[in-house]
Amino acid sequence: MPHQILDEYTKHHGSPAYTVEHYDLDLTVKLASNLLDGKAVLRVRALQQISEVALNLSGLKVVKALVQGRKAAVSKKHHRTVIALPRQLAAGEHAEVSLRYTGSPQAPDGQWGEVGWEELTDGILVSGQPVGASTWFPCNDHPSHKSSYRFSITTDAGYRAVANGKLVSHRRAASRDTWIYEQHEPMATYLATLQIGRYSEIPFDKERHILAYSVPGRDNQVRGAFSRQGEMVEVFERHYGPYPFEDYKVVVVDDELEIPLEAQGMSIFGTNHLSLDWEAQRLIAHEFAHQWFGNSLTPLRWKDIWLNEGFACFSEWLYSDGAKVMSLEQRAKDAWELLHSQEQDLLIGDPGPKDMFDDRVYKRGALTLYALMKHLGRDRFFEIVRDWVSRYRFASVSTQLFMEHVAELAPQANTHELFDSWLFSSKLPDFPG
Numbered sequence: 072m073p074h075q076i077l078d079e080y081t082k083h084h085g086s087p088a089y090t091v092e093h094y095d096l097d098l099t100v101k102l103a104s105n106l107l108d109g110k111a112v113l114r115v116r117a118l119q120q121i122s123e124v125a126l127n128l129s130g131l132k133v134v135k136a137l138v139q140g141r142k143a144a145v146s147k148k149h150h151r152t153v154i155a156l157p158r159q160l161a162a163g164e165h166a167e168v169s170l171r172y173t174g175s176p177q178a179p180d181g182q183w184g185e186v187g188w189e190e191l192t193d194g195i196l197v198s199g200q201p202v203g204a205s206t207w208f209p210c211n212d213h214p215s216h217k218s219s220y221r222f223s224i225t226t227d228a229g230y231r232a233v234a235n236g237k238l239v240s241h242r243r244a245a246s247r248d249t250w251i252y253e254q255h256e257p258m259a260t261y262l263a264t265l266q267i268g269r270y271s272e273i274p275f276d277k278e279r280h281i282l283a284y285s286v287p288g289r290d291n292q293v294r295g296a297f298s299r300q301g302e303m304v305e306v307f308e309r310h311y312g313p314y315p316f317e318d319y320k321v322v323v324v325d326d327e328l329e330i331p332l333e334a335q336g337m338s339i340f341g342t343n344h345l346s347l348d349w350e351a352q353r354l355i356a357h358e359f360a361h362q363w364f365g366n367s368l369t370p371l372r373w374k375d376i377w378l379n380e381g382f383a384c385f386s387e388w389l390y391s392d393g394a395k396v397m398s399l400e401q402r403a404k405d406a407w408e409l410l411h412s413q414e415q416d417l418l419i420g421d422p423g424p425k426d427m428f429d430d431r432v433y434k435r436g437a438l439t440l441y442a443l444m445k446h447l448g449r450d451r452f453f454e455i456v457r458d459w460v461s462r463y464r465f466a467s468v469s470t471q472l473f474m475e476h477v478a479e480l481a482p483q484a485n486t487h488e489l490f491d492s493w494l495f496s497s498k499l500p501d502f503p504g
Contacts, residue, residue, distance in 0.1 A: 077213050080373035080424040083150035084202045085213025086125050089117050092165075093219045096208050100226040100267060105175045105190055107131065111209050113168045117160040124168055125151040127205035127212040129187070131174035138168055152209060176206050182425060191326050194230065194268030196339065198332045201373060201427075204260035214369045215467045217257035224265060225249040231270040233284055233322055235263055235335050254335070256316060257465045259369045264334035266322045279304055280318035286325040289342070293323055296345040296355070299394065303356050306393040307363065307386060312457045315367035315464060319359070330354075333361040349396060353387040360386030363460055371469040374421045376428075377494070378468060381419075381436020388437065403441040406434040407502045420470050420494030439493040442503040446489055447481055455480045470494065 077085035095112040109131070115124055124138075125148065136143040136154050144155040154168055178187035178198070187206030189196045197207060205212050224232035228246045236254030243249075254263075270284040273293055281300060285293045300321075308314060320337040328341030331354050338358035344351045364382035388402035410431060417426055419435045426432070444452040459476055474490050492500045 078372050080427060081202055084127050085216065086211055088119050088121050089115050089124060089211065090216045091211050091218045092116055095221045097223045100195065100224065102227050107176050107207065108173045109208060111170045115166045115168055117162050117164050119162050120159055122156055122159045124154045124156065126154065126209040128152045128209040129179065129205040130177055131172045133170050133172045135171040138166055170209050172209065178203060178206055183428065191268065191324055193325060196266055196324055197264045199261040199264055199334065201261055204263055207265065210260045212260045214259040214261055215371050217259050217369060220254040220258060220263060222252045223249060226267055229269060230267050231284065233266040233270065233320060235337060237317060258335045262335040262366055264337060266339060268324060276301060282318060283321045285323040289323060292345045296347065296351065297321055299352060302394055303359050303390055306390050307360060310389060310453050311363050312460050315362060319362065331358050333358045333365065335366045356387050356390040357383045367465055368460065368463050368468045371467040373427055375469050377419050377432050377436035378470065378473060380433040381440055384433040384437035385440045403438060404502060406438055410434055410499055415497050415499050418495055418497060442489055442493055443486065445503040446486065447484055451481065
């Protein structure tokens with residue numbers, strides 16, 4: 072079978088030939104030796120005729136593979152772990168692929184830095200975006216594939232494992248604890264995460280189902296730093312519609328992090344983010360906004376990354392305006408002036424893999440939305456955004472789909488030129504008046 076590239080930005084990740092409807096992961100983590108023993112059961116559905124399942128798995132070894140309970144051959148092809156099927160599957164047919172695997176996971180240092188499984192001073196952190204999922208479980212690693220999950224994590228006593236979804240079980244046996252989570256809403260692989268540390272659960276906001284996890288001794292700092300989370304909920308729900316998931320978890324690791332991380336239903340912060348200063352609060356707002364833009368609505372291709380980051384950055388300004396810190400217009404003007412002083416050689420609608428996390432994608436993406444708001448009028452703009460969030464809840468979306476959505480709901484607005492100048496021209500347009 073010829074190798075099929077799903078996404079030019081992440082050529083060796085993801086396959087268009089099949090999707091995984093459900094991942095069942097049973098993981099045992101030994102922290103002192105950073106050893107992971109895993110069993111992964113994948114419910115696979117063919118999207119075309121296939122005779123093998125090509126999975127992403129980085130730095131870990133498959134020791135046993137079964138398909139429909141029968142032993143299957145494992146090989147390496149095109150940076151992938153390939154499982155031979157006992158018979159060809161036609162499009163729409165299912166198979167259960169069960170893998171046992173082991174190793175010392177790590178985040179390789181690639182063009183986006185170290186992405187994936189990382190050892191903390193005392194625990195484990197997983198950062199999945201864009202290709203970190205394969206460092207801890209075998210997967211079809213691309214955001215256009217969304218699945219349900221079950222995580223069972225067994226680790227050292229005295230440590231808490233925090234994963235996506237609802238905690239359904241916790242049991243203790245001798246020197247080990249097992250934590251089981253179920254994630255029912257569809258989730259892209261890069262949004263799957265596992266955090267292990269000496270965390271205690273901090274009662275935070277029961278009414279809004281907001282949970283906080285931190286190491287002992289940090290409770291008051293965490294409560295203080297996230298004391299405005301409720302205001303952010305109100306601002307974002309008023310403008311975007313209801314929070315899309317059952318609960319929201321905040322994990323504060325006992326290390327400093329260069330940047331916070333978002334996962335589905337969860338955000339991960341370092342001790343250096345425990346502040347009421349604007350720089351920390353904007354990051355808290357930014358990661359929370361990703362629950363709508365990036366997590367519920369997930370990019371169809373990585374070139375659509377501005378739909379994640381532009382909306383999250385715009386949400387910082389929206390919260391700033393709502394909290395009366397600084398107006399939305401002033402935040403936009405400051406961003407425009409910064410961009411005006413920088414190189415203008417990037418297409419925000421297709422920045423390329425090297426630059427897809429460039430700060431200009433974030434700020435100019437946000438300015439695209441600000442320009443659209445000025446063009447349509449504030450009320451009409453947010454009506455369209457709420458419809459966008461509601462209509463495509465838990466789906467994969469693209470720039471083209473967003474432009475078509477706006478054109479459908481505002482047919483007289485002639486927004487094509489606006490999108491073209493902000494997203495597909497390197498020259499910075501004038502500040503929207």
